[in-house]
Amino acid sequence: MQRKVFQLLVDNTSGVLSRIAGLFSRRGYNIESITAGVTADPRYTRITIVTSGDDEILDQIEKQVFKLIDVRDIKVLEPGNSVYRELALIKIRVSADRRQEIIALAETDNFRAKIIDVCKEALIVELTGNQDKIDTFIGLLDGYEILELARTGLAGLGRGIENVTYLP
Amino acid sequence: MTGADSIVKCLEAEGVDVVFGYPGVAICPFYNAILNSGIETVLIRTEQNAAHAASGLARVTGKVGVCAVTSGPGATNVITGIATAFADSIPIVVITGQVNSELLGSDVFQEADITGAVESFVKYSYLVRDADDIPRIFKEAFHLASTGRKGPVLIDVPIDIQNAPTSKFKYPESINMRTYKPTVKGHAVQIQKAVKALNHAKRPIICAGGGVLLADACGVLRELSERYSIPAVHTMMGKGALPSEYKLNYGMVGNNGKPYANRAMNEADVLIMIGARVADRAISQPDIIFDNKTLIHIDVDPAEIGKNAQATIPIVGDALSILTEMLESEITCSTSDWVDTLEEYRNTMAVVRHPNPAYVDPGEFIRRLTDSMEDTAVYVADVGQNQIWSCAYAIVRDGRFLTSGGMGTMGYSIPAAMGAKYACPDTQVVAVCGDGSFQMSMMELATMRQHGIQGKIVVMSNGYLGMVREYQHYTYKDNYSVVDLSGSPDLSKISEAYGFKYLRLENMKDCDAVIKDFLSTDESVLLELIIDPMDLVK
Incomplete structure (x- = not known):
């Protein structure tokens, strides 16, 4: 089993996300995360899918996804040659006397997170980074109660300009 | 508008x-x-x-x-x-x-x-x-x-x-789909690799799937096989891609295929799979079969290549285009020993049925029926035991053999035959089904009568859902569950009710005369065959 990040360019039509998600579920492929958003050209949507499987499954995923009529392009975002980011919003229960501990942890250079909401019993941390960084941060919150957690899933781009798909 | x-x-x-x-x-x-x-x-x-x-x-x-x-x-x-x-x-x-x-x-x-x-x-x-x-x-x-x-x-x-009102009608002349561009032409380097593999082949074999028919590539496939004496087998969907009586056609592979066809594929050193999915009914253990051989896999759908079997030489594209291009290169393979071996297999491994003489032997009936049919006839097989017998015994010449191969949908034969006959009224079209599948589609006899579409329907009656009964025979030791078709209508009365001529064959005695009657009449006709309820396809 290995993990792979696919980047798709698809026609920005209604139902496209359900077609892709449906393909993954009916063929039994894993989706660890899926993110979608319109590109600079509003005719297209860029989708980043994090999935896992053995080599044969990953090969099939690439072929079956590309076979969907709405899919313009699919590529693998290799870790060494790509940047990935995920955004997490974490609501932590914390009393006023311990609030500074969280703020200090969040604002270290390791995390550079922001505190975007504070109330008497809790605060919300906004953290951006790769998935490991977010997992690490959550791990460090041991002893605190996480009231709510929202993660966007990974978005990614290849580095440089060699692999850019130019759209007609 | x-x-x-x-x-x-x-x-x-x-x-x-x-x-x-x-x-x-x-x-x-x-x-x-x-x-x-x-x-x-x-x-x-x-x-x-x-x-x-x-x-x-x-x-x-x-x-x-x-x-x-x-x-x-x-x-x-x-x-x-x-x-x-x-x-x-x-x-x-x-x-x-x-x-x-x-x-x-x-x-x-x-x-x-x-x-x-x-x-x-x-x-x-x-x-x-x-x-x-x-x-x-x-x-x-x-x-x-x-x-x-x-x-x-x-x-x-x-x-x-x-x-809704629309503006003036203008049908687009060209397609402008940004995201859909299927590959037609095969990669030249891959095609040359395939030719090279065939040059070194001692025991090459072609396995033709339904894609050969869909690409209209039957002629070039025959040319490739004949010119270089490359033997061929086929999947269920590939039946008819090469004529049944063509000497290098060794028949259908798979768990319902010919034993010598499976053996031929197992022993081949180079296998050219064309327009076939390598699905479970054709090849149940791809890992074993493809071990120690060069697999050249030609398919228009790249996702089929590597799905069920890892190809040595994948070629994505249209079968007609790729085979035509392959024929432009000289292939030098000598296969006479291999063909001799396969002939021996064919002669020694033929399946011998032991039919009950009190009933119609479905295999022999189908052989005689299709032997008497016009060369260009369309044979539509339904799903069930009848499908397996049809695949095994129907002779296809320049005509077509249609069946629901992938989904195995009962009731397919009558409406599909109706569509075929409607499109080609001058072609002989015969639907062959069981008494189970007939009752799934018999309402279409009215459609044929209403629209003047001639129906020629053979119903193999055995009073059972035969294929499931056979499965329960082997798997559940004759503990039959929900396979008894008692209560089925009298087909002579059904025929009369829908304005069909009714013919009946109870054993093989009058077989040839009844087939002649069945094929020669211009009326819509239903021929009921009485089949041994305990007959098996294996």
Whole structure:
């Protein structure tokens, strides 16, 4: 089993996300995360899918996804040659006397997170980074109660300009 | 001009001659508009069969078959027909009526989310939201259905869109689909690799699938096989790609195939798989079969390559184009020893049946029937024991052998034969089914009578769902569960009721005379064969 990040360019039509998600579920492929958003050209949507499987499954995923009529392009975002980011919003229960501990942890250079909401019993941390960084941060919150957690899933781009798909 | 008029004009522009279907309120604007065109309509008796009829037409003409049904239950009923066409890559366009687009999603009368429901059985589907999009959508739909790996496309048209006024009709001349460009031409380097592999081959074999027929590549395949003496086997869907009596055709592979065909494939050193999915019924253990051999896998769908077997030399593209290109190179393989070996296998490994003389022997009957049929005849096999016997014994010459291979849909033969006969009235078309599958589609006898479509139907009656009974015989030691077909109607009376001539054969004594009667009559005819209820395909 290995993990792979696919980047798709698809026609920005209604139902496209359900077609892709449906393909993954009916063929039994894993989706660890899926993110979608319109590109600079509003005719297209860029989708980043994090999935896992053995080599044969990953090969099939690439072929079956590309076979969907709405899919313009699919590529693998290799870790060494790509940047990935995920955004997490974490609501932590914390009393006023311990609030500074969280703020200090969040604002270290390791995390550079922001505190975007504070109330008497809790605060919300906004953290951006790769998935490991977010997992690490959550791990460090041991002893605190996480009231709510929202993660966007990974978005990614290849580095440089060699692999850019130019759209007609 | 309305959206409905626009749809009809699109069908005219695509050269559609006939629409199979069943109306309801939500598709009525279309069925009203079609009256003003030269396009014929055939009222089938249940929607599933509209798709099967379109499939039969598509398979014998190479054109896209079209059917049109109403919203809600009309649309959901047609799904099995769509799934059947999808599994066998048959090009059809299915038009469904839909409730008023402003009411979509509110669960009004006869609303069904059909584009959602068929998602995994169509090549693509459209929900039309603007009547001005109709020409583009239909142009794309016919293009999608008939190119690359062929398959069904569904177009869902809300009734208000059918009634909406549209601007002047202009059918697009070209396709402009940014995201769909199927590979047609095979990669030249890969083709040369395949030629080189064949040059070194001592025991090459071709395995032809349904893709050979879909690509219209039967002629070039025969040329490749004949010119270089390369033996061939085929899958169920590939039956008829090479004539049954062609000397290098060693028959069907798979768990219901010929033992010598399977052995030939196992012992080959180079296997050329063309337009075949390497599916479980053809090749149950691909890892074992493909060990120690060069697999050249030719398919128009890149996703089929490497799905069930890892190809040594994958070639993506159209079978006709690739085989034609292969024939441009000289291939030097010497196969005479190999062919001798296979001949020996054929002579020593033939399956010998021990039929019960009190009944009709289905294998021998099919052999004699197809031997007497015209060379260009279309044989439509249903699903069940009858399908396995048909695959094993039907002789196909320059005609066609149609069946539901991938989905195994019972009841396919009668509507598919009807579609084929409608499209080619001068061609001999015979449907062969069991008493189970017959009762799934016998309502279409009325359609044939109504529209003057000659029906030639063979029903193998054994009073059982024979294939399931056979499975229960082996797996559950004759503990039969829900396979007894008692209560079936008297087929002579059914024939009379629908205006069909009725023939009956109870054993092999009068076989030839009855076959002659069956084939020579111009009337619609139903021939009932009495089969030993305990007969087995294995």
